[in-house]
Amino acid sequence: MAVPEPTTSRRVTALDVAREAGVSRATVGFVLNNTPGQTIPESTRKRVLQAAERLGYRPNSAARALASGRSRIILLVLPDWPVEFRMQDYLDEVSLALDKAGYSLVTYTRHPDQAARPLWESLSPDLVVGTIPFNSPDVASMLACGVRQIYPDPDRPDPPDVSLAISAGPELQVDHLHERGHRNLIFAAFVEARTSSMVLARHQAASDRARFQGLAALGLERINYRDDSPDDAVRRWIDAGITGVVAFNDDVAAAIASAAVRAGLRMPADIAVIGHDDSPIATMFVPALSTIRIDTAALGRGFADFVLHRVDRRPLPASLTLPNLTVVRRETT
Amino acid sequence: MAVPEPTTSRRVTALDVAREAGVSRATVGFVLNNTPGQTIPESTRKRVLQAAERLGYRPNSAARALASGRSRIILLVLPDWPVEFRMQDYLDEVSLALDKAGYSLVTYTRHPDQAARPLWESLSPDLVVGTIPFNSPDVASMLACGVRQIYPDPDRPDPPDVSLAISAGPELQVDHLHERGHRNLIFAAFVEARTSSMVLARHQAASDRARFQGLAALGLERINYRDDSPDDAVRRWIDAGITGVVAFNDDVAAAIASAAVRAGLRMPADIAVIGHDDSPIATMFVPALSTIRIDTAALGRGFADFVLHRVDRRPLPASLTLPNLTVVRRETT
DNA sequence: CTGAAAGCGCTTACAG
DNA sequence: CTGAAAGCGCTTACAG
Numbered sequence: 001m002a003v004p005e006p007t008t009s010r011r012v013t014a015l016d017v018a019r020e021a022g023v024s025r026a027t028v029g030f031v032l033n034n035t036p037g038q039t040i041p042e043s044t045r046k047r048v049l050q051a052a053e054r055l056g057y058r059p060n061s062a063a064r065a066l067a068s069g070r071s072r073i074i075l076l077v078l079p080d081w082p083v084e085f086r087m088q089d090y091l092d093e094v095s096l097a098l099d100k101a102g103y104s105l106v107t108y109t110r111h112p113d114q115a116a117r118p119l120w121e122s123l124s125p126d127l128v129v130g131t132i133p134f135n136s137p138d139v140a141s142m143l144a145c146g147v148r149q150i151y152p153d154p155d156r157p158d159p160p161d162v163s164l165a166i167s168a169g170p171e172l173q174v175d176h177l178h179e180r181g182h183r184n185l186i187f188a189a190f191v192e193a194r195t196s197s198m199v200l201a202r203h204q205a206a207s208d209r210a211r212f213q214g215l216a217a218l219g220l221e222r223i224n225y226r227d228d229s230p231d232d233a234v235r236r237w238i239d240a241g242i243t244g245v246v247a248f249n250d251d252v253a254a255a256i257a258s259a260a261v262r263a264g265l266r267m268p269a270d271i272a273v274i275g276h277d278d279s280p281i282a283t284m285f286v287p288a289l290s291t292i293r294i295d296t297a298a299l300g301r302g303f304a305d306f307v308l309h310r311v312d313r314r315p316l317p318a319s320l321t322l323p324n325l326t327v328v329r330r331e332t333t
Numbered sequence: 334m335a336v337p338e339p340t341t342s343r344r345v346t347a348l349d350v351a352r353e354a355g356v357s358r359a360t361v362g363f364v365l366n367n368t369p370g371q372t373i374p375e376s377t378r379k380r381v382l383q384a385a386e387r388l389g390y391r392p393n394s395a396a397r398a399l400a401s402g403r404s405r406i407i408l409l410v411l412p413d414w415p416v417e418f419r420m421q422d423y424l425d426e427v428s429l430a431l432d433k434a435g436y437s438l439v440t441y442t443r444h445p446d447q448a449a450r451p452l453w454e455s456l457s458p459d460l461v462v463g464t465i466p467f468n469s470p471d472v473a474s475m476l477a478c479g480v481r482q483i484y485p486d487p488d489r490p491d492p493p494d495v496s497l498a499i500s501a502g503p504e505l506q507v508d509h510l511h512e513r514g515h516r517n518l519i520f521a522a523f524v525e526a527r528t529s530s531m532v533l534a535r536h537q538a539a540s541d542r543a544r545f546q547g548l549a550a551l552g553l554e555r556i557n558y559r560d561d562s563p564d565d566a567v568r569r570w571i572d573a574g575i576t577g578v579v580a581f582n583d584d585v586a587a588a589i590a591s592a593a594v595r596a597g598l599r600m601p602a603d604i605a606v607i608g609h610d611d612s613p614i615a616t617m618f619v620p621a622l623s624t625i626r627i628d629t630a631a632l633g634r635g636f637a638d639f640v641l642h643r644v645d646r647r648p649l650p651a652s653l654t655l656p657n658l659t660v661v662r663r664e665t666t
Numbered sequence: 667c668t669g670a671a672a673g674c675g676c677t678t679a680c681a682g
Numbered sequence: 683c684t685g686a687a688a689g690c691g692c693t694t695a696c697a698g
Contacts, residue, residue, distance in 0.1 A: 013690095014692070024670080025691090027668060029692075030668090033693085040668090061456070062394075062398035062692090063690070063691035063692035064693075066393070066395040066692070069674075092447055096449045098449070104449075104450070109424075114429070115429050116432035116437075123394070124394055140389075141391075144344075144345075226614075347676070356685090357685045358676085359687095373684090374683070377683085377684090399676070399677090399691065401678090
């Protein structure tokens with residue numbers, strides 16, 4: 001039985017645990033890491049675990065990373081635009097699932113004009129995930145810094161949309177309007193510059209889907225809720241025979257619905273609109289807005305599964321391809 | 334002159350650079366780290382730098398952290414509420430300033446009910462900064478993980494508000510209304526639950542400031558822009574002789590201003606309102622909203638100075654205490 | 667089943 | 683001014 005350590009600020013190491021448990025430091029490593037192929041008797045294992053617990057042992061992550069060549073860090077590079085759905089719920093779910101597998105998730109918003117070194121230089125993550133492909137200098141920098149994997153992979157094509165489901169929503173919106181009998185559609189968004197990449201991506205996805213359904217590509221209408229551009233737009237759409245509106249999000253849908261109401265139109269008889277995100281305003285609005293609901297938890301778990309498949313070669317569950325989005329039909333379609 | 338490396342996936346190390354430059358690995362470390370007390374001739378320094386550049390050398394951060402005992406990572410734990418001002422600008426500025434000093438900033442939003450291990454366990458940051466004090470289990474966990482410094486410091490009292498300037502804004506709002514002759518004030522916010530901690534903090538700050546100015550503490554009014562609660566509130570305020578409204582942010586100020594306009598009140602003659610953040614809506618609204626502008630860049634540099642003072646013992650610039658917030662007077666005060 | 671030992675790639679006194 | 687060498691705290695073949 002070791003005497004209690006004097007209150008020194010020295011951090012407790014695996015050697016301390018080994019001494020406390022009366023085993024070698026290698027054995028400590030084996031039980032703490034659950035190393036496969038090692039058969040440790042239950043009594044030894046228990047002694048080690050208890051010693052570690054008693055001493056408050058935390059493995060030194062730098063030492064572990066240096067020795068193993070893996071940092072057990074996953075870096076998620078977020079886009080430079082406001083994320084629409086409950087991002088935090090999503091990230092919590094991802095963190096939790098990765099944590100159970102011994103990985104940590106670090107998120108990071110990178111601007112094109114950011115002058116600081118990118119975070120992967122100091123973290124050496126095992127995997128860097130972006131929402132859009134990285135450019136060559138970034139990829140080169142990652143490789144030089146020991147990043148083992150990059151997604152989207154610069155070399156091989158990957159199933160897109162694993163992380164943030166950019167195109168699945170618009171596709172559902174189009175499908176839903178199509179199903180309800182609408183053949184002449186348009187895509188609407190606010191004018192704000194910051195969301196423009198995402199607006200373009202979603203518009204593109206909706207347009208592609210419309211063509212897949214045998215419809216014409218969608219026009220892109222930019223409105224501003226602070227002036228009468230929504231009223232203008234609705235009037236023009238009616239004149240042009242457009243009856244279905246794919247809105248970038250619920251706020252846009254609300255602006256359009258309110259213009260339609262002001263114009264004395266019936267929804268969905270005269271014009272139908274579907275939002276995106278199922279935000280609070282969608283239920284509160286009169287008429288209540290049809291929208292796309294995102295199952296953030298399922299999406300998060302799916303993303304974690306994907307990550308673990310990449311870094312730990314775990315099997316990729318089939319459920320990854322299951323829809324995490326659903327159409328919520330209310331009064332505007 | 335070394336022959337070009339064969340395309341091996343092995344990462345280039347300081348030893349490679351040393352060989353390429355024809356010096357010892359210690360020398361490489363000295364020039365790359367600008368180690369003080371070492372006098373390296375310019376020719377050697379240049380040779381090393383060029384070799385490092387040519388080889389694309391990136392120091393292994395894990396090895397560096399292990400050897401030096403410092404990770405050169407600063408972890409900023411963000412609050413579980415939407416941050417009001419242009420947070421991203423602020424963080425970019427902080428990152429840049431820290432980067433110049435060789436540190437990396439990692440941010441992290443932590444929920445009370447988050448089950449994953451906190452990020453400091455895997456990053457071992459040199460400094461963890463929170464916007465509110467950490468609880469004892471968190472502090473204990475940080476210490477066990479080799480975190481060297483924590484802010485707010487559990488042991489010694491610190492100047493508050495270095496990181497996010499929670500109270501400075503409300504104080505300016507109150508001072509401004511007071512200056513404009515208002516003596517009977519109220520604090521208004523939306524009902525949303527998620528922002529509640531911040532609402533309470535800001536309300537408290539405004540209230541304290543009012544008392545400092547010899548006024549009564551401020552009541553806290555919760556409104557909902559989706560119903561007629563703003564109209565209700567304005568009516569009650571007028572009846573109660575309240576003439577100055579400290580709004581949580583510009584959105585709240587807009588909701589109030591619009592209720593005041595609907596009620597036929599003159600602004601600021603009958604009622605004055607001041608927002609917070611100088612968001613786009615503040616200029617676009619009619620009447621244009623008085624508000625608080627936050628100099629995010631200055632705030633960010635100030636925070637970086639503070640961090641470097643803590644981790645590198647750099648002198649703390651006096652400018653830290655200079656105001657990074659200014660009153661923007663428009664038409665509502 | 668357990669231990670002794672090499673090695674990961676740095677930093678940093680310590681010698682020359 | 684430069685180099686040889688110990689050491690940071692792990693992981694991981696390799697022996698017993």
